[in-house]
Amino acid sequence: MSNESPEPMDLDSQEPEKSEMQLAYEEAKEVAAKGDNDKAISMFEKIIARLESEPSTDTVKWAENSIYAMADCLVAKKDSSRLFGLQKELRPVLTLMAKAKTAKIVRTLIDKLAEIDGATDLQIKACEECIEWCRESKRSFLRHRVETRLADLELQIHQYNKALEILTGLVKEVKKIDDKLLLVEIYVIETKVHFALQNIPRAKASLTAAKTNANAIHCPPLMQAEMDLLSGVISCRENDYRTAYSYFYEAFEAFNLQHDKVRAEQALKYMVLSRIMGDQPGEVFNILKGKAGLKYGGGRCFEGLEKVAKAHEQRSLHDFERTMQEYKKELGDDDAVLKYHLTELNESVLEQNLLKIIEPFDRIEIEHVAKLIDLPLRRVQKKLSEMILDETLLGTLDQGIGVLVVYDELEVGRGRLTVCSTIDACSNVVDSLYTKTTTMLFGNGGPKAKEAEVAAKTKGA
Structure with missing residues (x-):
């Protein structure tokens, strides 16, 4: 009889046994990799359907992965109508999952539609239908996130007023539950909307609000980078x-x-x-x-x-x-x-x-300027007018004879001083006449004369 002891088993070298769901998922992925999307979709559907009869942690995990893989197959086929209807098909299954996981799946399915050209309208419709379902089933967590996505889509198609309307309501609701991460996302979209409307002060205010909320939490790097880009x-x-x-x-x-x-x-x-x-x-x-x-x-x-x-x-x-x-x-x-x-x-x-x-010129024909710069006369004339109005060029356009008259800066400065001194002199004359008139009407003494004198001095000041 041998005295040799058995060799110890290397536990690290043993891989955990794969579940039936995992094996089915991997088989379907292999079929999809070969390009047979229709067969792969059918296999993924069977895996997802098992969740209703076997609602375990393992089943939920592989059903979720199957949903994403199935969406990828539909994107590869460019089947936007089926992908649009997928979230409605999956609603019975989604009720068996955690609300956070459901929100992630729904948003992913909506985002997958963006990978198919010309599917923006379907994305918006999918968001609107999902929001309605969320209201009926009282899923506020998911509704807030889908409404945020809808506002972003409205921004992309330049429907700025609709986007602002959605965001205004969202901010009020999300502030109550103090979901700072979602608030950051909402304010970032609001910044983009105001910037697109050329309302820079409001855009800055929204971006400041986004940064304030981001400072109170651990902000994801990509969100922080987007705020830096907007800044x-x-x-x-x-x-x-x-x-x-x-x-x-x-x-x-x-x-x-x-x-x-x-x-x-x-x-x-x-x-x-x-x-x-x-x-x-x-x-x-x-x-x-x-x-x-x-x-x-x-x-x-x-x-x-x-x-x-x-x-x-x-x-x-x-x-x-x-x-x-x-x-x-x-x-x-x-x-x-x-x-x-x-x-x-x-x-x-x-x-x-x-x-x-x-x-070098005091007077120059506009047509000659256009020839020298080699640009159309109309464009040169328009630009010279703008420059004169903006005071980057001191001069005037004599359009009757087509000449630009350029002023010397010192000459213009003296002219302005002369105008200002003339206005001051006129003001003094008016004040003096006012004082003399009140004196003639009310006399040199009495309270009314003093009141008139004080009024004249105040006006002069």
């Missing part, structure tokens, strides 16, 4: 480009760490924009040749921004406008922030070029 955009609108760059840099770092490629690119674009607008076009080339630029700085948009920076550095209006025309989609149509600031910069470069041409 930078608002600082840009207020012409504080140095501060804007700092915010954009913080946002870029966070998006990069979270592997959010789309928003990291957006933050990098705005970093480049803030350097161009801050009259530091030379810094643009350093950014795009750095680590961040090499990772995210490819594509036509960054090519266009680099050319804009070069044109701005050389103060070349024609190169600037040629670049804006060549990259019209990337620098204008696709991004409202880029479009606004680059249009402002274009006008600024035009002003500088006009002032350079006009500088």
